[in-house]
Amino acid sequence: MSATSQPPDYPHFLGSEIEQGDPARAAVHVLPVPYEKTVSYGGGTRNGPSAILDASWQLETWDGHSSPCERGIHTCDPIDCSGDADSVIASIAAATAAIVRHGAFPVVLGGEHTVTGGVLKGLRDAGFDDFGIVQIDAHADLRDAYEGDPLSHASVMKRAVDLGIPIFSLGVRAFCEEERDARLAHGVHHLDAEELVPNNISSLTLPDDFPAKVFFTLDIDGMDPSVFPSTGTPVPGGLGWYQSLGLFESVAAQRQIIGFDIMEFSPIPGFHAYDFAAALLAYKMLGICERHGHLPD
Numbered sequence: 001m002s003a004t005s006q007p008p009d010y011p012h013f014l015g016s017e018i019e020q021g022d023p024a025r026a027a028v029h030v031l032p033v034p035y036e037k038t039v040s041y042g043g044g045t046r047n048g049p050s051a052i053l054d055a056s057w058q059l060e061t062w063d064g065h066s067s068p069c070e071r072g073i074h075t076c077d078p079i080d081c082s083g084d085a086d087s088v089i090a091s092i093a094a095a096t097a098a099i100v101r102h103g104a105f106p107v108v109l110g111g112e113h114t115v116t117g118g119v120l121k122g123l124r125d126a127g128f129d130d131f132g133i134v135q136i137d138a139h140a141d142l143r144d145a146y147e148g149d150p151l152s153h154a155s156v157m158k159r160a161v162d163l164g165i166p167i168f169s170l171g172v173r174a175f176c177e178e179e180r181d182a183r184l185a186h187g188v189h190h191l192d193a194e195e196l197v198p199n200n201i202s203s204l205t206l207p208d209d210f211p212a213k214v215f216f217t218l219d220i221d222g223m224d225p226s227v228f229p230s231t232g233t234p235v236p237g238g239l240g241w242y243q244s245l246g247l248f249e250s251v252a253a254q255r256q257i258i259g260f261d262i263m264e265f266s267p268i269p270g271f272h273a274y275d276f277a278a279a280l281l282a283y284k285m286l287g288i289c290e291r292h293g294h295l296p297d
Helices: 045-058 085-101 115-125 156-162 177-186 241-254 272-291
Strands: 028-033 073-075 105-110 132-136 167-170 189-191 213-219 256-263
Touching (some): 028 085, 045 105, 045 272, 085 256, 115 156, 115 256, 132 156, 132 241, 156 167, 213 272, 241 272, 256 272
Parallel strands (some): 028 073, 028 105, 105 256, 132 213, 167 189, 213 256
16 A cells, blocks of 8 residues: 555545556446435435545555455446436446446445446346345335435335345345335345344355346445444444455355445545445455456456
């Protein structure tokens, strides 16, 4: 790590250590999406992607097991989030599809969880028509609409099951009766926080009929506020650091991960430790994907 290097206003991932990857050759494309429209408590998710990218300049290239950056990382220009939800989702989908068509692995940094809806559309547009979602989240996000908006952060998983995409959710501990009923109606698999956390469960076995390809979405509020208070909707009783990484690795060992996102990170001014933790989380997840053979050659 270069102690004298300082990132520019919107840096590329791990830019103090590696050159910006050629988009035609880099195995990984990082897509920043600073979208924030429907947050319902604390704000600041629009600042999450740039904070994570800034903090990534303090990472070591060796993640403790390997150096996934050696496969090449290209950081895309941030999505213009100034339009309405439909246009922003269309832009996210187009950018995600372009990453997949380049033959690269998408890592998306949000932004509120609505962003994931655009990512899912992009994966489908690029030819992934049979995949499941594994979700770490404090909330089920299965409301048909929240405050009248069907394109809300609280509705993103409902939009996914409406498309017939199977879901396995982990760490949920705040949901309403409507979401309970949606789980039953759509057969959403789940291991909630009240089972995972007291029993310190750090691995899971996916059902035999769960799709062979998985997109992994991690809402920062799925982890405990003692680890990440830097989110707009914190809920106590969440997953720990090693527990979350263990659950992610157990999925990577069973299925092909086709991309992941990190959503709902809201940096707290002056508390750079959480920015660094979010950047390290992204890099640790990338390392797990690399070691399990999920990154393209």
